[in-house]
Amino acid sequence: MGVSGSGKSSVGAALAEALGVRFVEGDDYHCPANIAKMRAGVPLTDADRAAWLSSLAAEISAAAVAGQGLVLSCSALRRRYRDRLRAADPGLRFAHIHGARELFAQRMQARGSHFMPVALLDSQLAALEPLQPDEAGLTLDAQDAPAELVAAIKKAAG
Numbered sequence: 665m666g667v668s669g670s671g672k673s674s675v676g677a678a679l680a681e682a683l684g685v686r687f688v689e690g691d692d693y694h695c696p697a698n699i700a701k702m703r704a705g706v707p708l709t710d711a712d713r714a715a716w717l718s719s720l721a722a723e724i725s726a727a728a729v730a731g732q733g734l735v736l737s738c739s740a741l742r743r744r745y746r747d748r749l750r751a752a753d754p755g756l757r758f759a760h761i762h763g764a765r766e767l768f769a770q771r772m773q774a775r776g777s778h779f780m781p782v783a784l785l786d787s788q789l790a791a792l793e794p795l796q797p798d799e800a801g802l803t804l805d806a807q808d809a810p811a812e813l814v815a816a817i818k819k820a821a822g
């Protein structure tokens with residue numbers, strides 16, 4: 665979890681590979697209307713995110729029922745979004761990639777062709793609710809190298 669540019673996709677994909685499990689890229693589950701909205705610089709609302717979270721929850725639930733591991737990248741900015749995902753599998757754990765606005769803005773700019781404009785970073789940071797003490801997971805420093813982040817998550821996952 666984390667705001668745009670924090671490294672969810674790259675770290676998530678590397679983690680899934682290291683664990684030998686399926687990777688689900690949360691961005692791929694947004695409907696075209698959500699993508700168009702973000703592309704136009706308009707933040708998503710709770711209502712916009714509802715169906716998206718449901719489709720991600722369905723992937724989580726299917727993996728849990730099948731007893732298969734899964735790594736999923738998802739902004740999961742608010743506590744209630746994470747509650748929605750956790751309802752699909754109470755064993756779900758979150759890795760929050762935390763860092764400074766400037767670092768994320770720089771990365772988003774450098775990324776080029778992605779639909780997400782840097783203009784949406786402030787609304788993402790405003791919506792972000794960090795992991796709370798009763799939420800299983802860990803908080804990581806976005807400045808660390810991707811391989812270090814993967815190793816830290818693997819270690820925490822046991």
Ligand SMILES: Nc1ncnc2c1ncn2[C@@H]1O[C@H](COP(=O)(O)OP(=O)(O)O)[C@@H](O)[C@H]1O
Pocket residue numbers: 666667668669670671672673674675737771772774775806807808809810813
């Ligand atoms: N830990 C990191 N160190 C250096 N660069 C990173 C790191 N994590 C991600 N990046 C780079 O920053 C950009 C944004 O990463 P990305 O994984 O797309 O973030 P998100 O999915 O959270 O928006 C990409 O170009 C990626 O290669």
Ligand SMILES: O=C(O)[C@H](O)[C@@H](O)[C@H](O)[C@H](O)COP(=O)(O)O
Pocket residue numbers: 667668669672673691694702708713739740741780788
């Ligand atoms: O809930 C949201 O507002 C979106 O999911 C958003 O948080 C997400 O960050 C975008 O899909 C951009 O994709 P990246 O995070 O990969 O930049």
